[in-house]
Amino acid sequence: MADLLVFGSGGQVGSHLMRLAAEGALHVEGPARPDADLDRPETIAAAIAASKAPVVVNAAAWTDVPGAERDEAAAIRANAEAPAVMAQACARASKVLIHISTDFVFDGEKTTPYVESDPVAPLNAYGRGKAAGERAVLETYGRALVVRTSWVFSAQGRNFVTAIRAAGDRPRLDVVEDEIGLPTPADDLAGFLLEAALALRDVPAGDPRFGLLHAPGGGAPVSRAEFARMILTSVGSSAEVVPVTAASRNDPVRRPANAVLHDGRLQRLWGRSLPDWRLGLARTLAELEEWGQ
Numbered sequence: 123m124a125d126l127l128v129f130g131s132g133g134q135v136g137s138h139l140m141r142l143a144a145e146g147a148l149h150v151e152g153p154a155r156p157d158a159d160l161d162r163p164e165t166i167a168a169a170i171a172a173s174k175a176p177v178v179v180n181a182a183a184w185t186d187v188p189g190a191e192r193d194e195a196a197a198i199r200a201n202a203e204a205p206a207v208m209a210q211a212c213a214r215a216s217k218v219l220i221h222i223s224t225d226f227v228f229d230g231e232k233t234t235p236y237v238e239s240d241p242v243a244p245l246n247a248y249g250r251g252k253a254a255g256e257r258a259v260l261e262t263y264g265r266a267l268v269v270r271t272s273w274v275f276s277a278q279g280r281n282f283v284t285a286i287r288a289a290g291d292r293p294r295l296d297v298v299e300d301e302i303g304l305p306t307p308a309d310d311l312a313g314f315l316l317e318a319a320l321a322l323r324d325v326p327a328g329d330p331r332f333g334l335l336h337a338p339g340g341g342a343p344v345s346r347a348e349f350a351r352m353i354l355t356s357v358g359s360s361a362e363v364v365p366v367t368a369a370s371r372n373d374p375v376r377r378p379a380n381a382v383l384h385d386g387r388l389q390r391l392w393g394r395s396l397p398d399w400r401l402g403l404a405r406t407l408a409e410l411e412e413w414g415q
């Protein structure tokens with residue numbers, strides 16, 4: 123019998139979840155996109171109904187943030203309507219649902235880290251879709267855990283770490299200094315999701331561990347510019363990081379200036395934070411070096 127059904131098994135978080143679960147000798151199903159397509163919710167419902175796994179993890183999402191501005195309806199379909207269908211299907215089949223959300227549900231105006239009870243006020247289309255998705259999941263089903271995280275990176279795929287590293291041969295890079303957040307290594311987040319899946323599989327609704335939870339990388343917050351400097355220094359690049367303001371970039375996507383999620387609830391309910399993200403950064407850069415990328 124399968125232990126886990128994972129949507130988005132090829133993504134940054136999903137692929138680490140598949141790997142960690144396999145290392146733990148767990149049986150994981152990770153259906154390919156045609157069999158679990160967020161654009162065709164009936165495939166999602168069918169995949170859940172067909173699975174014997176007691177826990178479903180949704181690591182799939184429309185993650186193209188600028189693209190969401192151009193096609194908000196499609197982003198909402200993937201990030202809000204499909205998760206709602208997941209929650210309904212999990213309720214019918216009595217499976218736990220673990221769904222991932224984002225710091226982009228906030229407007230970034232707060233001057234201290236965001237806690238779970240802070241009101242959402244997304245600044246962009248991606249954030250609006252994700253906010254609608256987490257609300258739909260939580261309103262639909264009591265055995266759901268929605269895990270908000272931020273600034274996810276890994277050695278695979280395109281993310282801030284791989285993008286800055288790839289640009290390290292340029293003489294200078296303009297990087298935003300007035301956005302701060304907690305970077306999150308995808309493998310550390312996957313480790314927590316696996317722990318949660320195993321702990322919650324037989325737990326009834328009403329347990330305080332269901333609901334909303336912030337799980338950002340552990341350690342100290344950092345600005346985008348400082349994060350870029352750390353990456354470049356680690357790979358021996360002499361590129362100069364020129365700090366610029368977000369407003370100066372004419373980016374059509376507005377992003378929260380303060381993306382820092384507070385993980386106090388994670389500490390209280392699960393007895394831990396995620397590991398310091400700087401350890402994950404060193405591990406990720408070493409992997410990229412090893413793979414010759």
Ligand SMILES: NC(=O)c1ccc[n+]([C@@H]2O[C@H](COP(=O)([O-])OP(=O)(O)OC[C@H]3O[C@@H](n4cnc5c(N)ncnc54)[C@H](OP(=O)(O)O)[C@@H]3O)[C@@H](O)[C@H]2O)c1
Pocket residue numbers: 129130131132133134135136155158159160161180181182183184185200222223224225252271272273274275279308
């Ligand atoms: N990346 C970040 O900085 C960040 C920050 C905060 C929260 N999050 C959240 O964390 C979660 C995981 O993000 P990630 O960075 O691992 O994402 P990712 O690497 O972009 O992976 C997304 C996954 O979703 C799948 N997917 C996309 N559209 C789909 C569709 N229409 N039908 C089925 N599958 C589809 C992709 O499949 P293919 O492999 O076929 O493309 C991929 O496996 C998401 O919920 C995201 O919103 C991410």
